[in-house]
Amino acid sequence: LCGADELAVVSLPSYACQRHTPLLHHNTVLIDALSILAENAELSENEGRGVAFRRAGALLKSLPQEIRRVEQLRGQPCLGDHSLRVIKEVLEDGVCCEVETTKESRQFKAMKALTGIFGVGAKTADRWFREGIHTPSDLQRSGHNLNRAQRAGVQYYDDLNQPVRKAEADAIGLIVEKAVSEVLPGAKITLIGGFRRGKETGHDVDFLITHPEEGREEGLMAKVVSWLEAQGFLLYHKTTRNSYLESKDGPARPPSNMDRFERCFSIFRLTREESSMLSQCSGSRSWMAVRVDMVVSPYSQFAFALLGWTGSKLFERELRRWAVHERAMTLSSHTLYDSTKRQYLRANSEEEIFALLGLEYIPPCGRNA
Ligand code: CTP
Numbered sequence: 001l002c003g004a005d006e007l008a009v010v011s012l013p014s015y016a017c018q019r020h021t022p023l024l025h026h027n028t029v030l031i032d033a034l035s036i037l038a039e040n041a042e043l044s045e046n047e048g049r050g051v052a053f054r055r056a057g058a059l060l061k062s063l064p065q066e067i068r069r070v071e072q073l074r075g076q077p078c079l080g081d082h083s084l085r086v087i088k089e090v091l092e093d094g095v096c097c098e099v100e101t102t103k104e105s106r107q108f109k110a111m112k113a114l115t116g117i118f119g120v121g122a123k124t125a126d127r128w129f130r131e132g133i134h135t136p137s138d139l140q141r142s143g144h145n146l147n148r149a150q151r152a153g154v155q156y157y158d159d160l161n162q163p164v165r166k167a168e169a170d171a172i173g174l175i176v177e178k179a180v181s182e183v184l185p186g187a188k189i190t191l192i193g194g195f196r197r198g199k200e201t202g203h204d205v206d207f208l209i210t211h212p213e214e215g216r217e218e219g220l221m222a223k224v225v226s227w228l229e230a231q232g233f234l235l236y237h238k239t240t241r242n243s244y245l246e247s248k249d250g251p252a253r254p255p256s257n258m259d260r261f262e263r264c265f266s267i268f269r270l271t272r273e274e275s276s277m278l279s280q281c282s283g284s285r286s287w288m289a290v291r292v293d294m295v296v297s298p299y300s301q302f303a304f305a306l307l308g309w310t311g312s313k314l315f316e317r318e319l320r321r322w323a324v325h326e327r328a329m330t331l332s333s334h335t336l337y338d339s340t341k342r343q344y345l346r347a348n349s350e351e352e353i354f355a356l357l358g359l360e361y362i363p364p365c366g367r368n369a
């Protein structure tokens with residue numbers, strides 16, 4: 001006879017895109033520990049190691065119950081020796097040495113603080129760290145030449161490191177909606193990213209814009225940005241034009257992980273008037289800086305763009321991995337290519353894409369891997 005703790009959990013499928021990963025789960029302490037190691041690997045540009053810890057964490061997020069003994073995980077996929085060691089230690093001792101050491105390390109703290117600056121990636125942060133720069137203040141004192149994105153990142157550091165709440169995302173949604181309808185009536189916007197997955201906070205707000213008449217969306221981003229700028233909504237923006245060259249029967253180049261939609265990475269100035277819930281503005285300030293990403297897709301690619309930009313990042317990676325390894329297909333935010341049939345597969349909805357991939361449909365709230 002075995003107690004409730006011993007009850008075997010049914011083995012889950014190994015790809016995150018084959019299972020539901022809810023926002024709220026039962027193993028937060030274990031997942032937090034694995035996330036620290038994942039983050040540290042990513043900041044050290046050890047992508048493979050980062051992915052391994054992320055996959056282990058996502059598996060735990062999918063479990064229907066709290067794990068109390070490591071034996072309960074027997075037969076589960078995605079759990080490598082290292083992850084299992086961490087899980088065992090946390091279950092037995094309450095903490096894992098490696099995780100605690102990592103959290104306290106000067107390098108990890110500095111890398112987090114520096115990559116917390118908009119426009120600063122792991123490479124740059126690492127270079128600065130080795131020069132003795134550990135904080136944004138050190139950076140300002142150093143007199144380093146910063147690019148435009150990084151200058152904005154330093155200037156709005158505090159605001160941009162506050163979580164964005166749903167109410168603020170909705171307020172920005174109304175502004176973007178107004179901008180889009182002013183410059184191109186009939187165009188529609190969709191909230192994507194973490195908020196579409198049901199998150200209550202995020203590090204930014206993401207929107208996908210399209211128009212039901214193919215071609216009408218061309219040049220739309222520049223117009224939207226001009227309108228927003230004229231109205232004083234933009235503190236920073238960088239627009240990248242569409243570089244997707246479609247030939248008669250598909251992309252001229254094979255789709256890569258990085259999509260080529262017209263996009264804008266921006267920082268909005270959100271005022272008290274627009275959002276009645278700006279309690280996080282400090283003191284007398286009546287506005288806050290918020291990171292906003294906007295992407296424009298042609299209508300024919302909308303379903304792929306929606307799937308590709310809803311995330312999570314790990315869920316997207318798992319979808320692409322499933323497509324390649326299990327279906328000999330290449331999935332991007334533009335199309336799905338079937339290598340066996342040597343043709344591009346069209347789809348009008350996310351449901352159709354899952355079906356083409358031979359997967360059960362997972363709604364956005366189940367994609368929080
Ligand atoms: N994305 C992308 N290309 C980029 C940046 C992001 O395709 N250059 C996609 C990611 O794959 C992800 C989605 O956009 O699926 C949202 O990315 P991001 O805003 O970074 O993450 P969220 O899941 O929205 O998390 P957060 O709440 O922290 O913003």
Ligand code: MN
Nearest residue numbers: 193194204206
């Ligand atoms: Mn986001």
Ligand code: MN
Nearest residue numbers: 194202203204
């Ligand atoms: Mn993020």
Ligand code: MN
Nearest residue numbers: 193204206293
């Ligand atoms: Mn984003």
